[in-house]
Amino acid sequence: MSGTQSKLVRSFWIALALLFAADMVLIFRYTPDERSMGSIQKIFYLHLPVAINTFLACLIAFVASIAYLWQRKGWWDDLAAAAARVAVQLCAVVLATGMVWGRAAWGVWWTWSPRLTFSLVLFLLYVVYLVVRSSVEGRERRAIIGSVYAIIAFLDVPLVWLSARLLPDIHPGSVQLEPAMKLTLAASFVPVTLLAAGLVFSRFVLNRTASAAPNSVPANHPKNVPNPPFLAGAKAIRLTDGAL
Amino acid sequence: MNEYVIAAYVIGLLLLWGYAALLWLETRVAARRQLHVRKSNGGRP
Numbered sequence: 065m066s067g068t069q070s071k072l073v074r075s076f077w078i079a080l081a082l083l084f085a086a087d088m089v090l091i092f093r094y095t096p097d098e099r100s101m102g103s104i105q106k107i108f109y110l111h112l113p114v115a116i117n118t119f120l121a122c123l124i125a126f127v128a129s130i131a132y133l134w135q136r137k138g139w140w141d142d143l144a145a146a147a148a149r150v151a152v153q154l155c156a157v158v159l160a161t162g163m164v165w166g167r168a169a170w171g172v173w174w175t176w177s178p179r180l181t182f183s184l185v186l187f188l189l190y191v192v193y194l195v196v197r198s199s200v201e202g203r204e205r206r207a208i209i210g211s212v213y214a215i216i217a218f219l220d221v222p223l224v225w226l227s228a229r230l231l232p233d234i235h236p237g238s239v240q241l242e243p244a245m246k247l248t249l250a251a252s253f254v255p256v257t258l259l260a261a262g263l264v265f266s267r268f269v270l271n272r273t274a275s276a277a278p279n280s281v282p283a284n285h286p287k288n289v290p291n292p293p294f295l296a297g298a299k300a301i302r303l304t305d306g307a308l
Numbered sequence: 309m310n311e312y313v314i315a316a317y318v319i320g321l322l323l324l325w326g327y328a329a330l331l332w333l334e335t336r337v338a339a340r341r342q343l344h345v346r347k348s349n350g351g352r353p
Contacts, residue, residue, distance in 0.1 A: 077328070084321070092309065103309060107316040114320065153327045160323065161316040168312035259324055266331040273338050277345070 076262060083255040095248040104168045108239070109248055111161045113256035114154050119221050121151035121260060122190070126218035129211035138275055141207035144214050146267035148193050150260060155187040170234060178227035179235040186224055189217040203275070 091109045098105035124147035132140035162180070167173045174180065193213050200206040228235045241249065 077332070081325075088317075103313055106313050110317060110320045114324075150327075153323060157320045157323045160319045164312050164316040164319065168310065259328065263324075263328060263331065266328075266335065270331065270334055270338060273342070277342065 080255060080258055087252055087255050090248055090251055096244055101169060107161055107165045109252040113253045115158045117256055117260040118151055118154040118158055121147045121154055122218055122221050125214045129214040132207055132211045142271035142275055143268050146264050146271050148190050148214060149267050150263045152190045159187060175234060177234045178231040179233050182220060182224040182227050186220045189220055193217055
């Protein structure tokens with residue numbers, strides 16, 4: 065990364081931190097409390113934007129996986145892996161904030177309602193995706209298996225989306241907001257979406273770097289030294305070229 | 309302010325920005341490693 069690119073990246077993250085700070089001020093200082101739930105409803109301004117961005121990250125992984133199977137270009141696979149990794153992180157935030165909200169609003173940390181269950185399944189599906197990727201040897205094989213898996217895993221996203229609308233669920237399917245709350249919600253989407261995009265991009269660049277240098281350790285590195293004679297029959301020590 | 313709201317925001321923002329910090333560190337390590345490899349290989353990537 066050149067000096068100018070480094071400065072641009074740094075400026076982006078600083079601007080994003082400021083944007084988050086401004087959003088916090090908007091949420092906690094200027095947005096009125098909801099009538100029935102009170103201040104607990106303010107969790108919504110983090111929970112919903114992160115949830116929507118989780119779906120977007122899953123969508124990117126899905127589209128990139130289809131594109132990889134179609135074109136067989138490595139960078140599609142790197143993008144799918146990056147989006148899936150960020151989807152796991154975002155989904156963890158959705159589950160954590162949802163659990164805290166559930167405890168405050170319903171009195172329980174967790175309940176097996178359709179939306180909560182499908183959300184947990186979504187999180188686990190993408191965790192397994194990362195585990196599967198790291199356990200498959202060979203870049204192309206890993207990419208093909210990962211792509212097929214990501215396409216199947218994406219099928220859970222519509223289930224999460226539709227579950228609270230179509231099935232009886234304690235989780236609300238839609239909410240009515242006052243104009244000031246709508247404005248805050250719309251404003252909250254900006255920093256969260258930019259953060260999600262920044263995370264996917266950073267992870268993607270790291271994946272590309274790892275892919276471009278399959279053995280990024282120098283030839284004289286101790287890890288590349290052949291096995292000692294007493295381990296001659298053992299599997300040779302190899303460096304993984306994988307990237308999550 | 310309700311303690312649940314504070315907890316949700318602290319956990320949520322820590323998870324998000326913690327991962328961003330981790331990626332930033334990883335990027336720096338990758339850049340250093342590349343530099344090291346380049347030096348060891350006599351300037352070749």
